[in-house]
Amino acid sequence: MQEAAFLPGGRLFSATFAPPAHPRPNPKRMNPDHISLHNKQFEPYLSAAQLTAAIREVAARINQDYAGQQVLFVVVLNGSFMFAADLLKEISLDCEICFIRVASYQGTSSTGEVKEVLGLTEEIQGRHAIILEDIVDTGHTMRMLLDTLGARQPASLEVATLFLKPECLQHELPLRYIGLSIPNDFIVGYGLDFDGLGRNYPDVYKAV
Numbered sequence: 001m002q003e004a005a006f007l008p009g010g011r012l013f014s015a016t017f018a019p020p021a022h023p024r025p026n027p028k029r030m031n032p033d034h035i036s037l038h039n040k041q042f043e044p045y046l047s048a049a050q051l052t053a054a055i056r057e058v059a060a061r062i063n064q065d066y067a068g069q070q071v072l073f074v075v076v077l078n079g080s081f082m083f084a085a086d087l088l089k090e091i092s093l094d095c096e097i098c099f100i101r102v103a104s105y106q107g108t109s110s111t112g113e114v115k116e117v118l119g120l121t122e123e124i125q126g127r128h129a130i131i132l133e134d135i136v137d138t139g140h141t142m143r144m145l146l147d148t149l150g151a152r153q154p155a156s157l158e159v160a161t162l163f164l165k166p167e168c169l170q171h172e173l174p175l176r177y178i179g180l181s182i183p184n185d186f187i188v189g190y191g192l193d194f195d196g197l198g199r200n201y202p203d204v205y206k207a208v
């Protein structure tokens with residue numbers, strides 16, 4: 001049986017009285033003191049609560065900066081799916097959301113790795129666009145995204161990234177919204193993977 005009520009501020013509260021088939025959160029998944037992915041070891045680094053606090057701060061700033069305006073959020077898959085889902089629940093603006101991917105492939109030896117945007121079907125010209133990214137590391141991906149999207153003449157183009165590794169950055173980038181600046185450790189969890197694994201952890205772990 002389910003009951004629903006509106007809380008102050010218009011948010012919907014609903015309570016389920018029948019016990020869920022699978023208790024949540026899964027105790028095996030929550031806060032293990034280490035995890036192993038493809039035989040590589042990771043230790044706890046940032047808790048879900050720390051991530052939530054950082055994301056709420058970013059959302060509050062966006063809500064304030066864009067008050068009265070309509071925003072197009074451009075979510076960069078795959079890694080950003082958890083960040084985007086949690087951030088967007090805190091956004092009180094009128095907004096649209098679209099999803100893109102970045103394909104990487106090996107170019108000629110002179111060009112090295114080439115990155116290309118896939119799935120950019122949304123009209124961006126004249127819109128206030130914000131790119132949602134899980135992490136900016138070297139900045140190669142974000143440089144390419146800003147150039148590609150910027151060429152489509154948005155009214156404005158900004159970046160919200162959950163993580164930034166300042167020590168690794170190789171480009172000057174206009175990163176307006178940064179959740180957490182972190183040292184140069186390889187991290188997994190909360191959407192970020194190690195060779196495909198680890199995206200589903202609610203906390204973030206760093207390589208030991």
Ligand SMILES: O=P(O)(O)OC[C@H]1O[C@H](OP(=O)(O)OP(=O)(O)O)[C@H](O)[C@@H]1O
Pocket residue numbers: 076077078079080102133134135136137138139140141142192193
């Ligand atoms: O600043 P950079 O050095 O360019 O690194 C950042 C990029 O790396 C990750 O994507 P990845 O290629 O791992 O794909 P994924 O999102 O599908 O995991 C991340 O989501 C960024 O897009």
Ligand SMILES: Nc1nc2[nH]cnc2c(=O)[nH]1
Pocket residue numbers: 135136137138185186187188192193194
């Ligand atoms: N999973 C993961 N992907 C990245 N891409 C760039 N930096 C990182 C990182 O630290 N972890």
